[in-house]
Amino acid sequence: MNEEKKSSGTRLRVLVADENPRRGHALSETLHADASLDVLTVPPDKALIDAVRDYGPDVVLVDLDRADRDALDSIRALSCSALERPVALFVDEDDVDLMETAFDTGVCSYNVLEALPRDVKPLLRAAIALYARFRRTRDELTEAQIALAERRLIEQAKRSFMKNEKANEAQAYRWLQRRAMQTSRRIAVVAEEYLAAQKKDEAS
Amino acid sequence: MNAPLRIGVLKLADSAPVIMAQQKGIFAHHGLETEIIVSPSWANIADGLAWNRLDAAVVFAPLAMMTALGHRGHGAELRPLARISRGGNTIMLRGINPASGVWQAGSHGRNAFDIWRNAIGRKPRIAIVHMYSTHLLILRRFLKMIDVDMENEVTLSVMPPADMIHALAENAIDGGCVGPPWGTEAEQLGLAFQVGGSATVLPGHLEKVLVASRKLLACEQKVSRMSLAVQEALSFCQKPTHHEEITQALAAPITDGGLLLPPASTRTILPGGEARECVTFSEGTLLPSDLDWIISDMTALEWIGEVEQQMLKRWSGPIPAASSPV
Numbered sequence: 388m389n390e391e392k393k394s395s396g397t398r399l400r401v402l403v404a405d406e407n408p409r410r411g412h413a414l415s416e417t418l419h420a421d422a423s424l425d426v427l428t429v430p431p432d433k434a435l436i437d438a439v440r441d442y443g444p445d446v447v448l449v450d451l452d453r454a455d456r457d458a459l460d461s462i463r464a465l466s467c468s469a470l471e472r473p474v475a476l477f478v479d480e481d482d483v484d485l486m487e488t489a490f491d492t493g494v495c496s497y498n499v500l501e502a503l504p505r506d507v508k509p510l511l512r513a514a515i516a517l518y519a520r521f522r523r524t525r526d527e528l529t530e531a532q533i534a535l536a537e538r539r540l541i542e543q544a545k546r547s548f549m550k551n552e553k554a555n556e557a558q559a560y561r562w563l564q565r566r567a568m569q570t571s572r573r574i575a576v577v578a579e580e581y582l583a584a585q586k587k588d589e590a591s
Numbered sequence: 592m593n594a595p596l597r598i599g600v601l602k603l604a605d606s607a608p609v610i611m612a613q614q615k616g617i618f619a620h621h622g623l624e625t626e627i628i629v630s631p632s633w634a635n636i637a638d639g640l641a642w643n644r645l646d647a648a649v650v651f652a653p654l655a656m657m658t659a660l661g662h663r664g665h666g667a668e669l670r671p672l673a674r675i676s677r678g679g680n681t682i683m684l685r686g687i688n689p690a691s692g693v694w695q696a697g698s699h700g701r702n703a704f705d706i707w708r709n710a711i712g713r714k715p716r717i718a719i720v721h722m723y724s725t726h727l728l729i730l731r732r733f734l735k736m737i738d739v740d741m742e743n744e745v746t747l748s749v750m751p752p753a754d755m756i757h758a759l760a761e762n763a764i765d766g767g768c769v770g771p772p773w774g775t776e777a778e779q780l781g782l783a784f785q786v787g788g789s790a791t792v793l794p795g796h797l798e799k800v801l802v803a804s805r806k807l808l809a810c811e812q813k814v815s816r817m818s819l820a821v822q823e824a825l826s827f828c829q830k831p832t833h834h835e836e837i838t839q840a841l842a843a844p845i846t847d848g849g850l851l852l853p854p855a856s857t858r859t860i861l862p863g864g865e866a867r868e869c870v871t872f873s874e875g876t877l878l879p880s881d882l883d884w885i886i887s888d889m890t891a892l893e894w895i896g897e898v899e900q901q902m903l904k905r906w907s908g909p910i911p912a913a914s915s916p917v
Contacts, residue, residue, distance in 0.1 A: 434750070436748075436749070451631075451632075451635055451638075452631055453631065453632070454631040454632050454751040454753070454754065455632070455750060455751065455754065456631075456632045456634045456635070457632045457633050457634050457720065457721045457722075457749050457750070457751065458748070458749040458750060459634070460633070460634050460637075460663075460721060460722055460723070460749070461721070461722035461747075461749045475664065476634075476638070476663055476664050477664075478663070478664030478665045480664075480665060486642055486665070487642050487643055487644075490638055490639070490642045490644050491644065495638065
């Protein structure tokens with residue numbers, strides 16, 4: 388037996404397998420705060436299965452974007468995987484919400500078979516919370532980009548209208564606004580259509 | 592308003608019918624709003640089907656069956672909606688082929704294997720894409736055919752197809768059984784030679800199926816529309832005149848609805864292509880004979896028992912089935 392593993396006693400060994408280094412680092416930091424945890428990460432060039440074999444974790448928190456997750460599915464079925472303590476996908480049949488939220492958020496957990504749900508669930512919850520926060524930041528960023536692009540379209544359409552109709556800026560904006568209201572569409576959509584129509588006219 | 596149906600695929604040429612149905616508006620024409628989700632791993636497909644993240648997926652039957660039976664820890668209501676493809680898997684080895692072409696059954700193959708193993712100088716490391724794959728079953732049958740014991744004479748590992756190309760180049764693995772176009776791609780890159788595959792071991796075997804999960808199965812109208820749409824897409828993809836269009840569609844970036852597949856190898860493995868191992872897109876009902884060999888091999892590997900065998904036999908038959916799903 389591996390003496391080091393034995394001597395670690397009741398400390399839970401957690402392996403963080405995240406393709407996103409920034410998020411992986413943040414998750415490790417969060418878990419480090421708990422003194423009962425030994426937190427390890429998968430180095431960038433190491434296959435997940437090799438890390439699991441070498442580090443012998445009790446719990447593996449896995450980013451669903453990792454393509455090498457399939458190797459973990461095989462541990463029980465492949466006799467030659469030579470793992471002392473086989474791990475399997477953590478599934479809580481009684482907590483469908485937690486499971487669906489985990490998969491929705493993009494993280495799951497594999498555990499050694501003897502790990503207890505009460506030990507695993509807080510870790511999975513922590514990972515879900517962190518993943519959700521990262522996703523929110525990304526979504527906010529995307530939304531900001533969309534808003535910016537829309538504003539640009541509206542500005543462009545306004546300028547085009549001013550030139551074509553010899554109108555001022557307020558008139559141009561009112562025209563777009565009215566048209567948006569009449570057709571119950573967003574002003575950016577109307578602006579885009581207006582620009583497309585102008586382009587067509589120029590081409591013909 | 593309904594959310595679009597989410598269909599999971601991997602970056603493989605046998606995902607073509609679903610990709611083309613989406614791109615050519617075949618789903619839309621049948622009144623279906625659909626979204627293609629390109630998954631990084633088979634585990635994601637299985638978990639997506641089990642935990643309501645996917646309404647359908649293109650997947651090999653063994654994984655769909657094991658997922659439905661709860662062997663991933665959670666029973667999932669799944670049912671095949673259509674057969675997608677037959678054949679297309681290749682068994683590739685690195686180094687120099689001691690025989691010419693594919694290996695023959697019996698002592699011819701065994702001799703070739705021995706010479707090749709001595710040349711690479713270690714117990715061969717062979718990769719498959721997932722444990723519960725047709726690839727494993729085909730590889731096992733191939734090794735048996737040439738009198739090689741899979742349990743003891745090779746070391747199996749699991750990795751994604753694209754990683755296999757890299758692993759062959761680095762000598763991290765000595766071979767693999769992989770779906771289209773990745774085996775042919777490895778051959779074209781000079782990284783491996785083909786010793787066998789679907790056509791050598793079990794010509795025309797069932798490869799991918801379109802499987803639906805609980806939410807979609809609850810809507811009979813959508814099930815029937817999707818089945819019809821897929822049959823139309825299969826017929827489209829099987830026609831050699833559409834090769835170029837399909838190749839271009841599959842080579843397109845994922846953001847443009849493609850799968851970023853290498854076009855040169857993809858072109859050769861489409862139905863009627865030049866490669867030794869081509870994929871066949873096969874319309875019609877899922878037949879008992881499509882599933883029999885899979886169920887029997889899964890039993891031999893002790894993945895499933897007697898009761899489960901009987902449950903899985905109900906997967907064949909007309910689609911959509913009027914009866915309730917397994």
